[in-house]
Amino acid sequence: MSDVGNAPGASPGISPSNSAGQVTAIRRLLRRLRGIMAGSASAQERLDRIVRVIAAEMVAEVCSAYVMRAGEVLELFATEGLRPEAVHRTRLRVGEGLVGQIAATARPLALAEAQAHPDFAYRPETGEEVYHSLMGVPILRGDRVLGVLIVQNRTPRHYTEDEIEVLQTIAMIVAELAASGELVNPLEMAQSRGGASLPVRLDGLRLNPGLAIGPALLHEPKIVIRQVVAEDAIAEEERLRDAVAAMQEAIDALVDASRGLGPGEHRDIIETYRMFAADRGWLRRITEAVRSGLTAEAAVQKVRDETRSRMLQISEPYLRERLFDLEDLANRLQQYLAGQAPGIAAADGPAEFILVAHSMGPAELLDYASRRIRGLVLEEGSPTAHVAIVARAFDIPVVGRVAEAVERIDNGDTVIVDGDHGQVMIRPSGDIEQGVAATIAARSKRRAYYDTLRDTPAVTRDGVAVRLLLNAGLLLDLTQLPVTGAEGVGLFRTEIPLLTRHAFPDVADQTEFYSRAYEQADSRPIVFRTLDIGGDKVLPYLAHAAEENPAMGWRAIRIGLDRPAMLRQQLRALLRAAGGRDLYVKFPMIAEIAEFEQARALLDKEVARLAAEGREPPRSVRVGVMLEVPSLLWQLPALLQRVDFLSIGTNDLAQFLFACDRGNPRLADRYDLLSAPMLALFRQVIAACNAAGKPLSMCGEMAASPIEAMVLIALGFRTLSLAATAIGPVKAMTRSLDAGALAHYLDELGERPDHSLRRWLEAYALDHAIAV
Ligand code: PEP
Ligand code: MG
Numbered sequence: 194m195s196d197v198g199n200a201p202g203a204s205p206g207i208s209p210s211n212s213a214g215q216v217t218a219i220r221r222l223l224r225r226l227r228g229i230m231a232g233s234a235s236a237q238e239r240l241d242r243i244v245r246v247i248a249a250e251m252v253a254e255v256c257s258a259y260v261m262r263a264g265e266v267l268e269l270f271a272t273e274g275l276r277p278e279a280v281h282r283t284r285l286r287v288g289e290g291l292v293g294q295i296a297a298t299a300r301p302l303a304l305a306e307a308q309a310h311p312d313f314a315y316r317p318e319t320g321e322e323v324y325h326s327l328m329g330v331p332i333l334r335g336d337r338v339l340g341v342l343i344v345q346n347r348t349p350r351h352y353t354e355d356e357i358e359v360l361q362t363i364a365m366i367v368a369e370l371a372a373s374g375e376l377v378n379p380l381e382m383a384q385s386r387g388g389a390s391l392p393v394r395l396d397g398l399r400l401n402p403g404l405a406i407g408p409a410l411l412h413e414p415k416i417v418i419r420q421v422v423a424e425d426a427i428a429e430e431e432r433l434r435d436a437v438a439a440m441q442e443a444i445d446a447l448v449d450a451s452r453g454l455g456p457g458e459h460r461d462i463i464e465t466y467r468m469f470a471a472d473r474g475w476l477r478r479i480t481e482a483v484r485s486g487l488t489a490e491a492a493v494q495k496v497r498d499e500t501r502s503r504m505l506q507i508s509e510p511y512l513r514e515r516l517f518d519l520e521d522l523a524n525r526l527q528q529y530l531a532g533q534a535p536g537i538a539a540a541d542g543p544a545e546f547i548l549v550a551h552s553m554g555p556a557e558l559l560d561y562a563s564r565r566i567r568g569l570v571l572e573e574g575s576p577t578a579h580v581a582i583v584a585r586a587f588d589i590p591v592v593g594r595v596a597e598a599v600e601r602i603d604n605g606d607t608v609i610v611d612g613d614h615g616q617v618m619i620r621p622s623g624d625i626e627q628g629v630a631a632t633i634a635a636r637s638k639r640r641a642y643y644d645t646l647r648d649t650p651a652v653t654r655d656g657v658a659v660r661l662l663l664n665a666g667l668l669l670d671l672t673q674l675p676v677t678g679a680e681g682v683g684l685f686r687t688e689i690p691l692l693t694r695h696a697f698p699d700v701a702d703q704t705e706f707y708s709r710a711y712e713q714a715d716s717r718p719i720v721f722r723t724l725d726i727g728g729d730k731v732l733p734y735l736a737h738a739a740e741e742n743p744a745m746g747w748r749a750i751r752i753g754l755d756r757p758a759m760l761r762q763q764l765r766a767l768l769r770a771a772g773g774r775d776l777y778v779k780f781p782m783i784a785e786i787a788e789f790e791q792a793r794a795l796l797d798k799e800v801a802r803l804a805a806e807g808r809e810p811p812r813s814v815r816v817g818v819m820l821e822v823p824s825l826l827w828q829l830p831a832l833l834q835r836v837d838f839l840s841i842g843t844n845d846l847a848q849f850l851f852a853c854d855r856g857n858p859r860l861a862d863r864y865d866l867l868s869a870p871m872l873a874l875f876r877q878v879i880a881a882c883n884a885a886g887k888p889l890s891m892c893g894e895m896a897a898s899p900i901e902a903m904v905l906i907a908l909g910f911r912t913l914s915l916a917a918t919a920i921g922p923v924k925a926m927t928r929s930l931d932a933g934a935l936a937h938y939l940d941e942l943g944e945r946p947d948h949s950l951r952r953w954l955e956a957y958a959l960d961h962a963i964a965v
Contacts, residue, residue: 236375290314403590405568412550521554568610643921683914703766749782772809821845843893865949
């Protein structure tokens, strides 16, 4: 009992009434806990002592530690204050009771009247009915919850933010014990997850397509924090300062090096990242944790764990992604503290590998760029995450949101990354490995064949010429123009580069960006679409209230017309960049002619302004509309009189036509675009455009699928805009197609009321040797 010290109330303790001596009290408590951890007692004995010390120092009648066991069960492992016979008997499932809630949400909880809470679960064996107040924190290691630490008080009281902080700090020490494997045999957890070395398939999110196989390399060298409590807080703060300085210096060097990579968004990304590395709030929180007595490593870990659990609460995608950058920085800082420069793990790894990480920032991926990353597996990530954007530029297949990837994959395991289907296979059987290797070989052969088509025209066997254009959003995408042989850019999604920035660019910045796009396109035409923000593309620096149905909400041209200054600035920048060249611009999500006319009027004002400023005007200005909202179908003749061209965006058009959320995976196969209503719609639009003599193009994803592109060409489309990877396959299909013959067949198929016409069309392609 020697380490228990004073009885509750006798010590100054850590309490709301005592915040002046708080830091000293925390340091004393941490010192005592360190003494216990360093002792030779068994893990159970150490835990018993720890809960006693916490209860005494935090002036609480109860302190209990629950530890996670196999099957997501939290078991009471030690208690001061509850009945001893409840130890190892009281068990709660994750999500059950207040303890289970803390584990499920990985968030602290503090209640003055715990029993009044709807989640309170009464356990008679504990005798806890007399305690009114409860404060609990998760015992975290990385993003895994290893248990829950609770204090309780008999009289109702409010716990302060500071007290919650203190308990979180203590929980880090308990986490060391829980993670040591001395309390619960690690085998128990491994077995509950299903045999550690058997082949496993994990599902995730498609972040970049492609297939890859190779040995795994775990990105974060697992940093083991050997010491949680510092010997000397002042020396520790100095260590932290040195490591931060070294890290910032290295990031500055990375910014300089990224200039050498040529223009592109990765530079903006790295600049933003540098800004995060100097984020005062983040550095201050780490420094405060060091001042409270933690080692620098433990302080970084603490702030990082808190960031992670906050991340779980945030649904706004852009903000979540910025937190990944902070996480990436925490990893780097840990490595500097450990005396390793980042990237060292890769230095002695295999020459080519599949990189596996919890989350990753763009800078870290660039660290590896000189080496061969065949594929990337992330536990986090989203399509607009910085790391995904950079990976796309390097054509690395990526699967994100793969739960427990780091846990389940060991260095050297054979891993298959299937970016097309969002799947990861770990330790595949020999058969599967061979099958995948054969597919990869066949794909690279096919790619080599598509390369040979690069300079050949996309003309059908019966002489119909088709223009194949590129869909782009980043300057990096434009490097694909000469690679694929695309004739130009049919859709430049101008909002995409904004997603990687921290502030809205001014006119000069935008002008520079569009000028760079023109330069890279090297006199090929570019159709710029004005900003389509809103929906799933929310910018953090633009106030945007949460919406019930963001896809049908305040987005695209609706924002542009309500915030005309923003749209005018974009149009001004486009006009300036287009001086002496052809400018093609189209407006997204137009639902009525009046909207087009308003947008067009803003453009006209900017054209007049350009002339008044004496700047060089574009050689020509052509203005079009995206057909994404079905209401336009009943306004076509009048609309077509006013526009220079029309572009169909099937991604949105189909979602509104079938009332089917384009982002909902459960609905992905619900309706088929190769069906009577869609084909009838296309026929109507083609006829209207032909009658009005206005060019029509298709830039939705539909154009990227060879069998769908086959039908579009037979119906009468002559311009398709698609992702770079689809250009080769669609060109190969076009060159094997007799468009006239298929048009007859489509007439024969008529307006079958079937769910889909796909199987007839597949059979047709097979019979006529069309390369779909
Ligand atoms: C579309 O809706 O088909 C389209 C091309 O626009 P986005 O995918 O950018 O919404
Ligand atoms: Mg759209």
